[in-house]
Amino acid sequence: MVRIKRGKAARKKKKALFQQVKGFRWGRKNRLKLAKDALRHALARSFEGRKQKKRTMRALWQTQINAACRQEGISYSKFIYGLKKNKIELDRKVLSQLAQEQPEIFKKIAEKAKS
Numbered sequence: 001m002v003r004i005k006r007g008k009a010a011r012k013k014k015k016a017l018f019q020q021v022k023g024f025r026w027g028r029k030n031r032l033k034l035a036k037d038a039l040r041h042a043l044a045r046s047f048e049g050r051k052q053k054k055r056t057m058r059a060l061w062q063t064q065i066n067a068a069c070r071q072e073g074i075s076y077s078k079f080i081y082g083l084k085k086n087k088i089e090l091d092r093k094v095l096s097q098l099a100q101e102q103p104e105i106f107k108k109i110a111e112k113a114k115s
Helices: 007-020 032-072 076-085 092-101 105-115
Strands: none
Touching: 007 032, 032 076, 032 092, 032 105, 076 105, 092 105
16 A cells, blocks of 8 residues: 655645635634634634625615605505505615615605505
């Protein structure tokens, strides 16, 4: 049986790992065991963070729509109910942008939702 020395492969793997953890604090940037553990946690948390970003953006849009609806004299829940009843299919992101950038169009939509 021939002995296989994996010096090049191991070095390449380590180098790639340390490149990914560059900028981490304390020993997690230059100690192999700590770096592996830190990277595993960082990747897991970044996955979760991408999900949380979607949640927080939706909450922000709802808050902005609610503020614009209150100026038109209607609550957020009644506004959304009115949109569904009148079969107006605009998502919250678009409604939020309309409320901020084109309030006259949002006003017409609110009037339609009221009726």
